[in-house]
Amino acid sequence: MELKGTTISKQDIESGKVLFTRGDPNAHYTWDTGIGIGRYLEGLRKGKIFGTHCKKCNRTVIPPRVFCELCFSPNIEWRQLKETGVINTFSICYVNWDAQRVQTPHLPAVIEIDGATKGHGILHLLDEVDPKLIKIGMKVKAVWKRPEERTGAITDIQYFKPY
């Protein structure tokens, strides 16, 4: 069916036939990481993964927090966890920010870290893996940046890969 109407061309916009006002956001923040996440990031800088354990609920959670969100107690213990885990869920992403298709898909995944209570882990990226072979339950381990490159950020881990 032929639709009636007038299309707007790129030229209409560029020539000012169609009016608009452009705005570029100037929104900058520096979020305080605080006690819990601050110590977590400090651990990553040292190549260590920390979680916290609530004795009352008998849960070890990661990312760590200075209180238990379930029983509301601040009575927690810090525990170093392993740098390995299993894939809880993942997605193979073929579309980039600008809606272009990408040649090498991005591979975000939730990785349940060994030593944490089931369901707790790190959201990160997978690499050194054939996307077709990724599956829930796959064992993966952290690939770290070199110590001198680490800044105390989640990106101090480059990605997780099967092992």
Add this chain to the structure above:
Amino acid sequence: MPKNFYEKVAIVGVGYTPPRPLTPDVSYKEMIYEAAVKSYADANLASHKDINGFITCAEDLIEGTSIFDEYTPDQLGAVQKPMHTITGDTLHGLATAVMNIQTGLMDIVVVEAHSKASNIKTLSHIINYATDPILNRPLNVHPTYIAGLEMQNFLNRTKTTLEQCASVVVKNKKNSLRNDIGCFGATLTTKEVLESPPTFSPLTQLQMANHVDGAVVFVLASQKTAKKLSKKPIWIKGCGWISDSPTLETRNWASCDYAKLSAKMAYKQANIKNPKTQIDFFEVDDTFSYKELEHLEAIGVYKDGTAGRACMNGELDPDGKTPVNVSGGSLGVGSLLEASGSLRTLEIVKQLRGEAGPRQLKKANTALALSWRGIPTTSGATLIFSRK
């Protein structure tokens, strides 16, 4: 609109972190957790699980996180409970909590508000996003000019003097010296205030509140539960909130209608005929010096052009006829952005409970809090509180 509230609702718990210009030691979640733990203990709650609903007063652009109430349940003990954002001041949140309880569906409701202003590196730009993107923003002027426009009009209309505006700053910063959570207490003269660097004329530097970080959490309960939980419940007798037409080109510069009409709404519910005689003290927004005077006149405590003289004469002092901002207000304590109404309410709760320490007023039975959402808004809320 009902003439009276269906069900009495009271504040039974309050907890807070002391406001500070910088708080790099804690995340906003940890700050809120501290305030929540204190508040629930103050309310004598057996468990956070007794709370039925939660409200956070926040703006996503201020937080730097969209759908911000996704990030508030953990630190409030609100996991798997009703939780929502009110994009307004704390007083808007408290009014919402009152209504939540009055539906009969909820018995205990928590209201949280906080500021991490120190984390916003381009706060003036964020505030500027509240102006019209097509007609106002292209002029590219720091948005506090809007306060300058409003003050100019107020001075011209009411014949209030600059010295009278400066006397608000002197009073509130002096009051803050007796408030242990005040960040900007000082002993100043009106001359010093007026000779501080000009900013957005007629404003000078010292006539503008500084932003601070902090969190405040309130527990509200229905009448029956409030009486069980607390020996000193503070009853919310009236709530009003108003948004005027905000357009800068055509707004009513000659009248502060959000204050006037929100107070009228609250007075009706609280059966207040004469605020000056029926209300013992006032905590009203003073983000800028003139705002305190403008607000007092809009809510009918003073006639147009007379609040400034009253401030100069000491009537608004803690020992005056009409104590205003005994806490030190935003000028003395600091501005908590959307949580500014929290500090107004916190002071009222302390005073009405008789727990205000060195600044305790002798007569503290009924009080009024008024908030304004800041430039460029024409939105505000009024709440009236009572010991009985």
